[in-house]
Amino acid sequence: MLGYSYEAANAVLFQRADRLVAVWDGKPPSGKGGGTADTVLEARSAGIPVDVVWPDGAARRR
Template identity: 55%
Template sequence: MRIGITGHMHLTAATVDLVRSALLAELERFDPAALTGVSCLAEGADAIFAQAVLDTGGRLEAILPARDYRDTRAGPGHRPVLDSLTARAASVNYIAETSSVQAYAAANDAMLASIDLLFAVWDGVPSPKPGGTADAVAAARARGVPTQVIWPEGAQRG
């Protein structure tokens, strides 16, 4: 089973714990030996999901928008998490050499094209700008990718 992730980046500390628990509970339904998580490793939901996949014994595949993503787009607080996850990933694929809106869209498209199921850590609110979580959910549904929304009670954006 190949499961991808989309979700909000800015979550409250309490929401991080709620989302982590919800993702772990969902992932426990799958045989870890047959589980591959596919993530762009962005801060927030993507990174929480990636760590949960590894914690359950699954395989992690990273699809990063560009080779310069870590140094130009990942915040200083996220870089150690990103480094740890990429080091533990079974594969890391880069879509472009330099980060751009097009590279982010292409990374999301590559993730959606490679999965059987999408987890969406989403509060149900439309994206305020192109490329947000709502747009990823709409794209998955348009492709016929089954999508499971995960937004635990009490969750809030940060």
């Protein structure tokens, strides 16, 4: 059973998506779960291609 609404929404997203486009600043997960970083990491783990749109001022981590 999924504990939070974002988990249920992500489960549906991952079942239906051929690709994920995320507006993400590249920061790691905050530990709260359900954020953009968590969603990007889950999609990549599921083999879903991810395109990241970088917002102004965001820096890529190396």
